[in-house]
Amino acid sequence: MAGAKAVDLIPEDEVKSRLASELPKWRLEDGWIRRTYKTNSWKGTLMVINAVGHLAEAAWHHPDITASYAWVEVRLMSHDKKGITDRDFALARKIEDFVQWQPGTEGLGLEGTPQGDQRFAYVKYD
Template sequence: MAEPREGALDDATIAARIAAEIPAWRYEDGWIRRTYKTASWKSTLMVINTVGHLAEAAWHHPDLTASYAWVEVRLMNHAAKGITDKDFALARKIEEVVSWQPGLEGAGLEGTPTDPRFAYVKYDK
């Protein structure tokens, strides 16, 4: 493999950090990736808009692919031509926000109902 550019992490570091920080993500074809399964097109658009807001606020722009019931998020630092700390920071924030289940916190927010008409993300847990 070619030497990573300045700021880009090597494959072993990427694999270790994925396992430790964002285990639902994977490293493939030079990108860190995560596919979120959703309940419907409406939910897919909500995930896309959430990722878009976080990425724009962080001034880092992922590639997205979407279909009726899923969204794939791909991160890679284009300037560094590889994975950097910036990719991991954004991936952690996306994971935190999209995977948030308020009903599990026991606070005042109950989360989305289990009724399929109101379903949102298909949570891993």
């Protein structure tokens, strides 16, 4: 693949340290970095899955996803390396920024999803 760089495994202690400083809501478990996003309904769950799917396809780095009515768990590891690499951190950061984006807090004229009305509730932001 043209332009592809060598990717090295990150030692477990470094993964834990980087998660604590860069992605504190993510955790290392069973060889994967993981994050569970809580939603308000099946609609929100499907929207999170589709958003993660878009980012993963664009990055050409695909997570495992488990979902239920009001939550989505995203699991990342570099399958070809059988462990965690910088690719996993890069995609996790992009997913985190995307799913946790709250336009109503930016003062840019975008209101954001009404959190007090369950008809429109979406993601349960941290």
